[in-house]
Amino acid sequence: xxxxWDETIDAHRNAVRDAALDATxxxxxxxxxxxxxxxxxxxxAGMGRATLYKYFxxxxxxxxxxxxxxxxxxxxxxxxxxxxxxxxxxxxxSVLHTYAMIQxxxxxxxxxxxxxLLHSGPHVDDAVRRLRDFxxxxxxxxxxxxxxxxxxGPDELADFCLHALTAAGxxxxxxxxxxxxxxxxxxxxxx
Amino acid sequence: xxxxWDETIDAHRNAVRDAALDATxxxxxxxxxxxxxxxxxxxxAGMGRATLYKYFxxxxxxxxxxxxxxxxxxxxxxxxxxxxxxxxxxxxxSVLHTYAMIQxxxxxxxxxxxxxLLHSGPHVDDAVRRLRDFxxxxxxxxxxxxxxxxxxGPDELADFCLHALTAAGxxxxxxxxxxxxxxxxxxxxxx
Numbered sequence: 001x002x003x004x005w006d007e008t009i010d011a012h013r014n015a016v017r018d019a020a021l022d023a024t025x026x027x028x029x030x031x032x033x034x035x036x037x038x039x040x041x042x043x044x045a046g047m048g049r050a051t052l053y054k055y056f057x058x059x060x061x062x063x064x065x066x067x068x069x070x071x072x073x074x075x076x077x078x079x080x081x082x083x084x085x086x087x088x089x090x091x092x093x094s095v096l097h098t099y100a101m102i103q104x105x106x107x108x109x110x111x112x113x114x115x116x117l118l119h120s121g122p123h124v125d126d127a128v129r130r131l132r133d134f135x136x137x138x139x140x141x142x143x144x145x146x147x148x149x150x151x152x153g154p155d156e157l158a159d160f161c162l163h164a165l166t167a168a169g170x171x172x173x174x175x176x177x178x179x180x181x182x183x184x185x186x187x188x189x190x191x
Numbered sequence: 192x193x194x195x196w197d198e199t200i201d202a203h204r205n206a207v208r209d210a211a212l213d214a215t216x217x218x219x220x221x222x223x224x225x226x227x228x229x230x231x232x233x234x235x236a237g238m239g240r241a242t243l244y245k246y247f248x249x250x251x252x253x254x255x256x257x258x259x260x261x262x263x264x265x266x267x268x269x270x271x272x273x274x275x276x277x278x279x280x281x282x283x284x285s286v287l288h289t290y291a292m293i294q295x296x297x298x299x300x301x302x303x304x305x306x307x308l309l310h311s312g313p314h315v316d317d318a319v320r321r322l323r324d325f326x327x328x329x330x331x332x333x334x335x336x337x338x339x340x341x342x343x344g345p346d347e348l349a350d351f352c353l354h355a356l357t358a359a360g361x362x363x364x365x366x367x368x369x370x371x372x373x374x375x376x377x378x379x380x381x382x
Binding site: 166188 | 379
């Protein structure tokens with residue numbers, strides 16, 4: 001089959017997948033996770049149930065794919081926040097701030113039973129690992145530039161940052177998120 | 192009714208409750224949450240199902256009570272870690288370290304769907320709030336002694352610590368937990 005045809009098929013598959021995940025996001029936002037069904041997702045996405053089932057075997061698969069897409073989007077946002085023209089200290093602040101703002105804005109979605117259903121599955125674990133690796137590499141660069149302490153490893157520091165910044169989910173304001181980022185960064189400084 | 196009689200009744204009630212929660216802990220440890228039923232809890236606790244249902248209307252109520260008891264136990268451990276004879280900086284390190292070790296040891300229990308089922312309900316929220324208040328008051332004391340920064344409030348700093356220390360759940364060793372506590376404490380220092 002010609003390459004162009006393959007690409008057309010791929011693009012179509014991605015479009016259907018994205019439509020299903022977009023519909024999921026809207027439905028969860030409107031009525032919560034408990035009211036989510038495969039039929040409602042299909043209806044909202046404007047496709048038949050049979051088509052939806054061709055892409056996702058069950059609701060858990062939809063939720064996992066949705067969360068995986070979210071984590072990938074976040075990763076892209078973090079990568080965009082790290083302007084290569086800037087010194088590493090600036091990039092680190094910018095990346096941590098972007099991550100904290102994502103937590104701040106998504107806190108409402110993570111309430112209740114949603115967290116458990118979403119935070120599972122090898123795909124999601126893989127996406128989270130890439131997120132952590134991205135931050136670890138940036139921290140490692142900070143170590144080389146002597147901007148970051150060395151009595152804990154870059155892996156541990158990345159884990160520390162990601163956990164500390166989840167506190168942004170209960171921050172009262174964007175100013176509170178800024179203070180949280182400052183706190184987190186000050187923990188990374190060499191003595 | 193004489194006071195002594197009331198106290199006897201209360202002691203009996205607490206003993207039955209505790210037996211049910213102890214049985215729950217053992218069963219979850221042995222076979223996981225998915226295999227937990229009211230019948231199995233009653234059987235393991237050596238009581239009839241009818242008795243168990245007099246104390247807890249359903250499984251969710253058992254789990255909520257169990258988690259509430261755990262958080263209260265943790266709170267007692269933290270309070271015990273803060274030796275009033277020690278200066279505030281020592282107490283703060285000791286309390287944060289105790290909390291991090293609790294996270295380190297309980298990481299295995301928090302895997303999968305357990306977290307969602309447990310982290311809900313006003314009782315649990317209340318116990319978590321008392322935990323945070325305890326830490327906030329200690330941090331506030333640190334502020335008075337000029338050991339703690341003032342550009343973020345004690346509430347924000349307590350939230351920051353509790354979130355950062357959940358990273359202990361994925362620490363590789365007790366030494367890793369120590370480093371995490373050092374990182375967290377260094378974020379609290381005044382400039």
